[in-house]
Amino acid sequence: MALAALGTSALQAPTPAAAQDCTITIGSVVSLTGPAGRFGQAAAKSIELAFNDLNAAGGAAGCKLSPDVRDAQSQGTVAVDAARQLVDLQKVPAIIGGIISSVSIPIVTSVTGPAGVVQVSPASSSPTLTVLAKEGKTGGVFFRTITSDALQGTAAAKYALDQGLKKIAIVHVNNDFGVNMVAEFRKSYERLGGQITSTTPYNPNQASYQPEVTEALGGEPEALYLVAYPGDGTTVARTWIAQGGPARFLLNDGMNSADFIKDVGAKYLDDAFGTSSGTTATPSTDYFCQAYNAFATDFDCQAPAADRAYDAAAIVGLAVAIAGAPDKAKLKDAIRKVVDPNGETIHAGPDGFKKALALIEEGKPIRYEGVIGPVQFDQHGDITGPFRLWRIQNGEVVTIGEMKADEVAALKAQAGE
Template identity: 70%
Template sequence: MKQFLLATTLFSIVGLSATPVLAADCDITIGLVMELTGPAGAYGQAGAKSVEMAFRDFNEAGGANGCKLVTDTRDSQSQGNVAVDQATQLVNIKKVPVIIGGIISSVSIPILTSVTAPAGVVQVSPASSSPTLTELGRQGKTNGVFFRTITSDALQGTAAAKYAIDQGMKKIAIIHVNNDFGVNMVKEFAAAYTKLGGTITSTTPYNEKQASYSAEASAAMAGEPEALYLVSYPVDGATIARAWISGGGPAKFLLNDGMNSSDFIDAVGPQYLNDAFGTSSGTTSTKSTEYFNANYEAFSGIKPDAPAADRSYDAGAIVALATAKAGKGDAGAIKAAIPQVVAEGGEKIYAGKDEFAKALALIGEGKPIKYEGVIGPVSFDQFGDITGPFRLWRIKDGQVTTVGEMSAAEVDKIKSGLAK
């Protein structure tokens, strides 16, 4: 009997040693700090789901050396101090090599300056567009760890100004969210718009999460503007737009990219937005775009045009592929690998399980890859910024339609001409 038990025990030990290591034994945790609640909650909820979808596709394709990427998602509540607390826990306690987030600049900047840059942990923001982030890179304060999958407002403000003039908006009022994003977007827009011949009748900042914005809308009507440039987020933006319309403001709008949202359109009323125009960064259609638009809603329950959804998938995909390229969950190795997985000359890779499996095979063979994203082909400069075209769109009968494109080269030419 003793011999039988000994044999059984030995068999069990041998059997265990012959069993492949479970993926859970080598999971790589990536931190997400997203605005799940607060004024930017629609952005963060969509962004978190997009990253989860990218990681699902990547894990099903084989993962990083067979290891799964898993998320530890924290809510910044759209507040910088809360974001710093959550990011600190992820870095110091969970030892994550990467944080994806925040969505808005007023969250991403304090995470970068207080947590990720000092710790040398990679940070990828899907939607923070403030020029301050570029300037921090120029000053050597990012430690090279910051990347973003959206263009800087320094470019988008100029593109928006040219588009406004082209649409006949020569006399415009501005209402903007009073944070780093809103202030910088308006600064860049105003500099370009006035030099292009436009007149700004008033500039009205607003503080977030107010029940009513009637006072701001009323103040912005001074000077008889022909249109309103609204720099906001979908929830507050809808409340402001309704106050503007009900107060007698002209139903002609220029909108920032975050207002390209069916939720915003439904909340305001499509009938009031037939003369609403806007710009979005980096939106050249690719096979990744087609894949995402066809599959995202089934995965997330959220429409694919939700703010920040597309570029958050790309943030997740780039982090995943870079982790595979690095071969481990090490911040320094992932930082070095991020530019390599979107570099010119590599074989083109698109979104989805099959494409990621192809990418993993190429990485395993030591061959270069170039991920082309949902927002289009991307590459990073020395400050972690992307360059790409701007989509020019308008709302008509409740639908957002593309009416043109402005290349980064065109925007640079405009900026150069205005500087003379």
């Protein structure tokens, strides 16, 4: 599915002539439909906005950047086919995506890793991706602009207990993301004194989740930890409430969704809490929120994956400029040079990118401090960062605190991890 089908915006600025002489196509495989569809749609608009901003600043390596967005349909097999088309037929030098880990993992192991094509995911958080990198199975070309669930699960455990959620049942999507998130959560939650009454996996796209909810209600839990995507999660939450489950919830990052709140009913969610990968505010953060809200009118800048997708696209585009060409071999090293800690700080938006391109032209290092803050990629393509602690109140998601990365690391160390 071409991104053009998602609409355009009056925010798109005229592109300088230098960036119109040639076009560099960057692939993207995100879930525009299926359980993760809303995440992918929000991310696709961010990618479009980032490339518009880069083109307005002069493009990359003298060329206009153009996204070729394909729908993964929230399915690994579909995603692999889409990625193969982009890599084998379109010869793209990089792919942005996927959104969910069960899509990103088969793409990197079957397509981008073997082909040596850079892949940057804005939302795939499974610890399995780190393991694959350690085992040399990603080819060193996989990066992500979201923290691993190995950290988020620990943060969620501490936050749950701080909010008085001491005896919970777990219902989780039965894929790599859900299984790993729960495993990491369990380690810390039980060590810190919490009690898990049951753990029940579910398969996506079921018409009913009554058997799973009935099982989860055994053991008289005080709350439900729901690790899901908004579509399926809505059905699970409504079934939980209808069957008399306590209206107290712990939610994963993807459930920070206006659709979820509206469809479940705000009055049932005033005791719902959640964690998300956080941000360190920079001028990029302010720019993005204003620009994205005007550009992607069906979404808000707080939409899961939106901020991280902009940064993923910006990093890829600036890496092309540093490489001087859409050369997949050069892009692997250029990605890290975009966030060089010794470089001159640059921010998001046409003005920031214009400054970045001028510095690159002069052979000077840059440090992109993006929407989510200043990041660096470790040897496995991972980043670290803070975690946002939020709750739902009167139908709105409200930030009530932050847990810094070093606090999470200390908790994991105490557990001997």
